[in-house]
Amino acid sequence: MKVTTLSLAKRVEELLKLKRTMLSRLESRLSRREIEVAKKDHHARRKPRPCGMTIHTGIGCNLGCLYCYVPDMGFPLKPSPYPLSGEQLVYALLFNPYFVPGPQGTLLAFGSVTEPFLRETKERAIEYLKYAHEYLGNPQQLSTKATLSDDELDRFAKNVDPNINILVTIVTLRYAKILEPNAPSPEERIVFAEKLAKRSINVTLFMRPIIPGITDKEAENILAKAREHGIRSVVLGSLRVTPGILRRLEASGIVDINEIKRRLPRAPRSSRDQVTVMENDLKERIARIARRLGLHVLPSSCSANVWSHRLWCYACKWGPCGDLSNAIEVSVDDIVAAAEILGCDKPRVNIKKWLVGLRCKRITRRPDVIAVWLETLIRRSVRVLTY
Ligand code: SF4
Numbered sequence: 001m002k003v004t005t006l007s008l009a010k011r012v013e014e015l016l017k018l019k020r021t022m023l024s025r026l027e028s029r030l031s032r033r034e035i036e037v038a039k040k041d042h043h044a045r046r047k048p049r050p051c052g053m054t055i056h057t058g059i060g061c062n063l064g065c066l067y068c069y070v071p072d073m074g075f076p077l078k079p080s081p082y083p084l085s086g087e088q089l090v091y092a093l094l095f096n097p098y099f100v101p102g103p104q105g106t107l108l109a110f111g112s113v114t115e116p117f118l119r120e121t122k123e124r125a126i127e128y129l130k131y132a133h134e135y136l137g138n139p140q141q142l143s144t145k146a147t148l149s150d151d152e153l154d155r156f157a158k159n160v161d162p163n164i165n166i167l168v169t170i171v172t173l174r175y176a177k178i179l180e181p182n183a184p185s186p187e188e189r190i191v192f193a194e195k196l197a198k199r200s201i202n203v204t205l206f207m208r209p210i211i212p213g214i215t216d217k218e219a220e221n222i223l224a225k226a227r228e229h230g231i232r233s234v235v236l237g238s239l240r241v242t243p244g245i246l247r248r249l250e251a252s253g254i255v256d257i258n259e260i261k262r263r264l265p266r267a268p269r270s271s272r273d274q275v276t277v278m279e280n281d282l283k284e285r286i287a288r289i290a291r292r293l294g295l296h297v298l299p300s301s302c303s304a305n306v307w308s309h310r311l312w313c314y315a316c317k318w319g320p321c322g323d324l325s326n327a328i329e330v331s332v333d334d335i336v337a338a339a340e341i342l343g344c345d346k347p348r349v350n351i352k353k354w355l356v357g358l359r360c361k362r363i364t365r366r367p368d369v370i371a372v373w374l375e376t377l378i379r380r381s382v383r384v385l386t387y
Contacts, residue, residue, distance in 0.1 A: 008330065009337035011377065016341070018101060019094050022135065026091045034088055041084055044092035047368060050315035050375060051302035052107025052141075053099065055089070056082050057128055058114040058121030063145070065180045066248040067171075067209050069240060069274050070113050079114060081124035086131030093136065097369045100376040101136045107305045108132060110142040115183075117146035126152070130159035141305035143167040143206055145183045147192040157199050165308040167206035167235060167301055168193040170222050171215045178252050179211070186222075190229045197230035202308035204298065207286065208237025210279050211249075212263060213256040219286040223293050233296040235304055236283045240274040313379040314354040330356075330378045338377070342370045348387065356382045 027035060038044060046053065060076035061068070071077060084092060093099045093106075100106045110116050116125035129140060140161040145168070148156055170186045172179055184192075196203040205226040210216060223234065241249075241260065246268075249255040261267075263277045287297045298304050299318040306313045312322040320327075332349045335356060339347040343364035350357040356374065363370065367384040374382040 008334045008377065009341055012338045012341045012373065015100060015102060015105070019099075022101070023091065023094050026087060026094070030087060030091060034085070035091065038084060038088040038091040039095055041088075041092045043084070043089060044095040046096065047098050047372060048106050048376075050313075050381070051300060052109050052139075052305065053093070053096075054112035055108055055110045055128060055132070056113055057110055057116040057125035058082050058118060061114045061118065063115055063118070063180060063183045065145075065183065066252055067179065067211060067239060067241075067245055069242055069245060072242040072244045072272055072274075073113065074272075075113055079118050079120045081121050082128075086127040087135075089128050090131050090135045093132070097366070098372045100373055101138060103137050103139065103309070104311065104377065105136070105138045106376055107302050108138045108140045109301060109305070110140065111144060115144060115146050116142055117144050117148055122146075122148065122152065126156050126159060129156070129161070129164070133159065133161045137161075139163070139305050139309040139311065141165040141167060141301055141308075143169060143301060145169040145180065145189060147184050147188055150195075153195060153199075157201060163202065163309045165202040165204055165304040166193075166196055167204045167304060168196075168231070169206040169208065170226070171207060171209060171211060172218055173221060173225070174218060175214060175252075175254050178254055179214075190225055190231075193226070193231055194229040197232075202233075202304075203231055204301075204304045205231045205234040205295070206237070206301065207234055209239035209277075210236060210282050210286070211239055211255060212259045212277065212279065212282060214254070216282045216286060220289050220293075223286075223290050223295060227293050227295060231295070233298055233304065233307070234290050235298045235301050236286055236290075237300075238279045238283070239277040241277060242268050242274055243271055311379070315375055315379050315381050319354070328378050330380070335374065335378075338374060339370065342373055344370055344384070354380045356380050358382060358384045359387045360384065361387060 060079040173186050193203045250257040268275045290297050303321040306322040312327040314320040335349045336347045344360035346361040348359040371382045371384045
């Protein structure tokens with residue numbers, strides 16, 4: 001889609017108006033108490049990263065995967081549904097100054113600090129997907145290593161964004177019982193992925209975290225199985241470790257902990273400090289196998305979201321992602337007009353390839369809010385300063 005000077009500025013204007021209209025519509029449906037709770041929720045404040053906004057469908061997780069950082073972040077092991085209703089979640093997002101509604105707005109990622117399809121949380125997850133789709137229409141992705149029954153899948157398919165990308169996690173076939181003791185088996189997940197694919201729901205193999213010595217050795221098998229069952233794309237992701245994860249992996253007796261430590265750029269400094277294991281060589285090797293088997297290799301989960309919604313993005317170093325023919329063309333005049341509406345006085349714009357620098361004489365909104373809005377709408381990295 002090509003955007004003219006007028007249309008980028010006009011879109012900003014219309015989206016700001018839309019947010020106000022929808023907030024007041026929801027205010028007539030929610031009680032005063034429900035509104036207060038939604039306003040205080042972190043979905044109403046959190047700044048999305050270029051890769052989008054994570055939506056918490058629950059709190060805690062009981063799958064007990066040994067490589068998981070959720071317990072180290074202080075979340076409980078007993079899961080419960082997230083306390084907001086679907087309408088409250090939508091209200092919280094609309095109230096968030098960084099959030100851009102609409103099909104080309106903020107990317108939404110469901111299931112980051114919990115498994116969305118746990119028995120205890122799946123109804124809430126389906127509710128959130130449905131409300132976010134109906135009210136907002138933003139691009140959705142969800143990552144899972146659980147499954148849904150056929151009835152649940154029917155309900156799910158009827159209510160969600162038809163272009164949603166479901167990332168199904170598999171990191172081992174052989175050691176799943178040890179590494180992911182309470183999760184459905186990888187075979188069950190692959191069957192679930194096949195059911196999604198048969199319903200024309202975009203499904204991606206999520207090979208994250210790559211556990212050195214395990215995932216890389218099994219990669220060919222996992223990828224071949226995924227391909228056989230209708231999966232056409234894969235996201236490869238690195239292992240992140242805390243001291244707790246290192247201890248748990250070592251205690252499993254199946255992981256070469258020295259190899260993981262050898263790949264660490266530094267040791268974790270505290271119990272919550274997550275350090276990414278350096279795995280570029282493993283990723284490249286696995287990507288080569290994936291391509292040979294006919295799978296499309298995507299650099300990240302947000303890239304899967306962008307891809308399945310036929311968007312385009314170059315907002316971070318992993319890009320460009322998606323379909324180049326859908327790249328949004330922007331000029332200095334486009335940005336100037338949109339920046340003025342966003343509260344930037346006398347904008348000066350500098351565009352260098354995919355980086356946009358914006359300087360404002362005065363600003364009536366927070367600079368990072370202006371940056372996030374522009375970044376979301378033009379899908380490039382934007383820096384805002386004053387002069
Ligand atoms: S360029 Fe790709 S990886 Fe980076 S934020 Fe955009 S979609 Fe995500």
